[in-house]
Amino acid sequence: xxxxxxxxKRIAFALLTVFIAVTINFALFRLAPGTAVTNLARVxxxxxxxRLALKREFGLDKSKLDQYFIYLKQLSRGNxxxxxxxxxxxxxxxxxxxxxxxxxxLLGTLFAIVIGTITGVLAAxxxxxxxxxxxxxxxxxxxxxxxxWLGLMLVILFAGTLPTGGxxxxxxxxxxFWQHFKDLVAHITLPALTLGLVLFGEYTLIVRxxxxxxxxEDYILTARAKGLxxxxxxxxxxxRNAMLPIATLIALSLGYIVAGAILVETVFSWPxxxxxxxxxxxxxxxxxxxxxxxxxxxxxxxxxxxxxxxxFKLDPRITE
Amino acid sequence: xxxxxxxxxxxxxxxxxxxxxxxxxxxxxxxxxxAIGSAILLVIVLGALLAPWLAPYDLHKQVGPVFGHPSWSxxxxxxxxxxxMVTLLxxxxxxSLVVGFAATFVSMxxxxxxxxxxxYFGGKTDTTLMRITDYFLVIPDVPLMIVVxxxxxxxxxxxxxxxxxxxxxxxxxxxxxQVKSVRERVYVKRARSLxxxxxxxxxxxxxxxVAPLLxxxxxxxxxxxxxxxxxxxxxxxxxxxxISLGKMIENAFQRAAISTGAWYAIxxxxxxxxVIILSCSLVGGALEDALNPRLxxxxxSARSFRLRPLVGRxxxxx
Numbered sequence: 001x002x003x004x005x006x007x008x009k010r011i012a013f014a015l016l017t018v019f020i021a022v023t024i025n026f027a028l029f030r031l032a033p034g035t036a037v038t039n040l041a042r043v044x045x046x047x048x049x050x051r052l053a054l055k056r057e058f059g060l061d062k063s064k065l066d067q068y069f070i071y072l073k074q075l076s077r078g079n080x081x082x083x084x085x086x087x088x089x090x091x092x093x094x095x096x097x098x099x100x101x102x103x104x105x106l107l108g109t110l111f112a113i114v115i116g117t118i119t120g121v122l123a124a125x126x127x128x129x130x131x132x133x134x135x136x137x138x139x140x141x142x143x144x145x146x147x148x149w150l151g152l153m154l155v156i157l158f159a160g161t162l163p164t165g166g167x168x169x170x171x172x173x174x175x176x177f178w179q180h181f182k183d184l185v186a187h188i189t190l191p192a193l194t195l196g197l198v199l200f201g202e203y204t205l206i207v208r209x210x211x212x213x214x215x216x217e218d219y220i221l222t223a224r225a226k227g228l229x230x231x232x233x234x235x236x237x238x239x240r241n242a243m244l245p246i247a248t249l250i251a252l253s254l255g256y257i258v259a260g261a262i263l264v265e266t267v268f269s270w271p272x273x274x275x276x277x278x279x280x281x282x283x284x285x286x287x288x289x290x291x292x293x294x295x296x297x298x299x300x301x302x303x304x305x306x307x308x309x310x311x312f313k314l315d316p317r318i319t320e
Numbered sequence: 321x322x323x324x325x326x327x328x329x330x331x332x333x334x335x336x337x338x339x340x341x342x343x344x345x346x347x348x349x350x351x352x353x354x355a356i357g358s359a360i361l362l363v364i365v366l367g368a369l370l371a372p373w374l375a376p377y378d379l380h381k382q383v384g385p386v387f388g389h390p391s392w393s394x395x396x397x398x399x400x401x402x403x404x405m406v407t408l409l410x411x412x413x414x415x416s417l418v419v420g421f422a423a424t425f426v427s428m429x430x431x432x433x434x435x436x437x438x439x440y441f442g443g444k445t446d447t448t449l450m451r452i453t454d455y456f457l458v459i460p461d462v463p464l465m466i467v468v469x470x471x472x473x474x475x476x477x478x479x480x481x482x483x484x485x486x487x488x489x490x491x492x493x494x495x496x497x498q499v500k501s502v503r504e505r506v507y508v509k510r511a512r513s514l515x516x517x518x519x520x521x522x523x524x525x526x527x528x529x530v531a532p533l534l535x536x537x538x539x540x541x542x543x544x545x546x547x548x549x550x551x552x553x554x555x556x557x558x559x560x561x562x563i564s565l566g567k568m569i570e571n572a573f574q575r576a577a578i579s580t581g582a583w584y585a586i587x588x589x590x591x592x593x594x595v596i597i598l599s600c601s602l603v604g605g606a607l608e609d610a611l612n613p614r615l616x617x618x619x620x621s622a623r624s625f626r627l628r629p630l631v632g633r634x635x636x637x638x
Contacts, residue, residue: 017458024459028467144543144598146550149569149590156583259462263551267573277463278555281470289467296463304458 006312014305021297026071029290030064080294081287085279090291094273098295100167101272104188105261108195113250115196116203123204124211125234135204143201147260151194151267163187165269191268195260202253203246210242217241244315251307254300344532347610348603357602364596368417371410379403379411379563387582397584399568400575408568409588415564416593419480420546424538426484427545428491432534435495440503440522446496453492461486462551469557476559483548491537495530502529536607543600550593565589 055061059070074081080090119135126132142150155164163169169183214220215238223233258274265274273292280288348354367374377383381403388398396405438449465482472478502508508525516524546565552558553566554573563571568589572578577585 013454017455020455021459024464025467028471140598140601141594144594144601146547146554146566146569146590146593148551148554148573149586149593152569152573152578152586152590155578156586159578255458255460255462258460259551262462262466263554266555277466281466281555281557284470286471289470293463293467297459300460301458 003312003316007309010305010308010312014301017301018298021301022072022075022294023068025290025294025297026068029286030067030071080291083288084285085283085288090287093276093288094291094295097271097273097276097292100270101261101265101274104191104265104270104272105195105257107188107192108260108264109199109257111192111196112199112203116200117207117246119200120204120207121211121234121239123208124215127212132208136208139201139204141201142197143205145198146263147194147198148263148267150198151191151264154190154194155267158190162190164190167271191264191270194264194267195257198260199253199257202256203250206250207242207246210245211238213245214238214242244311247314248307248311251304251311254303258296258300343611344535344607347607351606351610353602354606357599357606360595360599361603364413364592364599365417367410368414371407371414375407375410377404377407379407387577387580387585390584396588397582399585400571400577400582405584405588408563409565409592412563412565412568412589413592413596415476415559415562416546416549416566416596419476419483419549419564420542420596422480423483423487423545423549424541426481427487427541428534428538430485431488431491431537432495434488435492436499436522436526436530438492439496439499440518440526442500442503449492450496453489456486457489457493462548465548465552466555466557469552474557474559476562479549479552479557479559482552483545487541487544487548491534491541494533494537498530498533499526502526532607533611536604536611538604539600539607540604543597543604546593546596546600550590565593569593 052061059067062070078091080094082088083090083093086093116139119139123132123135158164163186167184167187168180169187172179172183175183220233220237223237228237261272262274262277264270265272266278269275273295276288277292277296279285280292348358382401383404384394384398384402386398386400386402388394388402390397394404394406396409399405399408434449434453438446438453465486468482468486469478472482503526508521511521511525549558549564550566550569553564554570556570558564558567558570566589569586572582572586572589577583
């Protein structure tokens with residue numbers, strides 16, 4: 001029963017975090033004096049009557065507490081407001097953006113996990129050799145680079161060979177499915193590669209230290225004493241146990257992935273949720289910004305929950 | 321740069337008992353990666369501090385054509401306003417470092433206070449404070465920074481506060497764990513039974529023990545703060561009246577340095593940021609590793625893994 005307890009606790013924690021994020025979201029935009037919604041009219045020299053009418057229209061004449069409840073009610077119905085910029089419902093804008101973001105982020109993260117695990121395991125397994133030095137140094141170097149700057153470096157390197165902006169080539173008229181797919185792959189390469197490169201360094205370091213820890217365990221010594229082949233020790237004994245901290249720590253880097261996505265999408269004009277954040281900041285499109293923040297937070301909390309449950313599945317001893 | 325890990329079964333020497341005083345300095349001196357990192361940091365900090373005297377040109381004066389090529393008089397060329405890049409780098413590093421240090425200071429005060437309070441008082445205080453920390457740990461900080469910075473409007477002061485109030489979570493956790501163990505030591509108990517006040521115990525006995533770890537955490541946080549400043553500046557949320565390294569990258573990007581082929585306007589500022597972050601990671605990682613054996617395994621983790629005492633020296637935490 002303790003297991004079910006744990007699962008319920010984690011879900012409750014996730015829900016509470018989302019609730020806190022929603023409240024922060026409300027408070028930031030509405031309670032800050034003289035900002036955001038107070039200036040919502042965007043009419044600098046409006047008459048008092050116009051201001052009052054606008055205030056009434058947007059429900060700003062009600063008390064803050066009433067506004068909060070209205071906000072929660074609308075949110076529960078999936079209403080995120082209307083974008084200042086294109087007058088479309090924020091929800092629809094964000095849906096399109098999210099669909100564009102997911103493949104790019106997934107590809108980049110996958111790249112980071114694969115390369116990070118390989119180099120991390122290599123570094124731990126061949127400790128004290130040049131291979132370790134090389135992989136740790138490379139990892140640290142990429143870990144230290146500002147995400148957007150690395151993206152710009154790739155633009156300089158690959159300008160001309162690969163498309164450096166947007167998601168599709170607008171000049172492809174009536175493309176066949178295959179042409180369209182090739183075009184998409186070409187466009188996704190650089191943004192996904194940038195994200196992968198900035199992320200993999202952290203993973204290498206995490207995997208390496210998790211592996212080093214596992215390799216110093218007694219059962220590894222036993223496995224060696226039994227005369228098992230090194231490959232078998234690595235795969236069956238070391239890597240399996242090292243997966244535990246690795247799984248958690250990858251989940252903890254989700255916040256970093258989100259930050260990376262915002263910067264990468266800005267550099268490569270990728271029309272995803274990160275780009276939406278950037279455009280909303282530039283245009284001071286507060287409903288969009290508010291909605292995008294909510295979507296980003298909810299997805300991070302969600303994947304954290306997934307990681308928690310996964311961790312529980314991997315290691316049932318954990319009950320906290 | 322790697323620390324040799326003992327073969328399983330090797331004889332384990334216990335580490336000599338040293339005073340905590342001077343441990344920071346000693347770690348830096350003994351570990352090559354930490355020594356190199358601090359030497360580089362020292363050079364950069366000096367260059368930034370002495371910018372008013374060392375910078376070859378005037379920060380606000382156009383000295384040549386827009387995106388002028390590198391030459392003998394301007395080794396790194398000119399930026400989009402025809403200003404000397406070397407001069408800009410020195411002044412930019414100054415602003416970036418100010419943001420890094422000041423934001424870190426804010427986050428150390430918040431995180432340190434919460435960590436000490438939670439660890440020292442324990443019980444309900446601890447549970448409540450750590451719950452709050454947990455929630456903040458999950459909410460992604462860069463988007464929150466963007467939202468707050470966008471609402472408050474761009475200024476150096478706002479950037480510092482925004483970064484500072486969102487970076488304290490890891491500090492609070494690390495410090496809490498350390499304070500918890502210090503609290504149980506005999507001399508602390510003795511001081512308490514002699515009637516010392518909480519304030520006196522915290523400042524006289526607990527803080528000095530936690531200080532080295534706080535320094536390690538500070539160095540690591542500076543790196544994150546400088547990265548965040550660069551990111552915020554790139555998204556157009558930097559202080560428009562001050563040139564930081566992040567702002568330089570943004571300017572070059574916005575004014576099409578890449579398509580004009582002016583790579584020298586965009587490569588050096590990012591490289592300098594990377595070098596600063598790398599050096600901070602080396603120094604902070606080595607310190608943390610030397611000071612907090614528990615972190616050798618779970619160094620980036622927010623969760624405590626069930627650990628048994630480590631054999632010998634683990635991998636260095638970075």
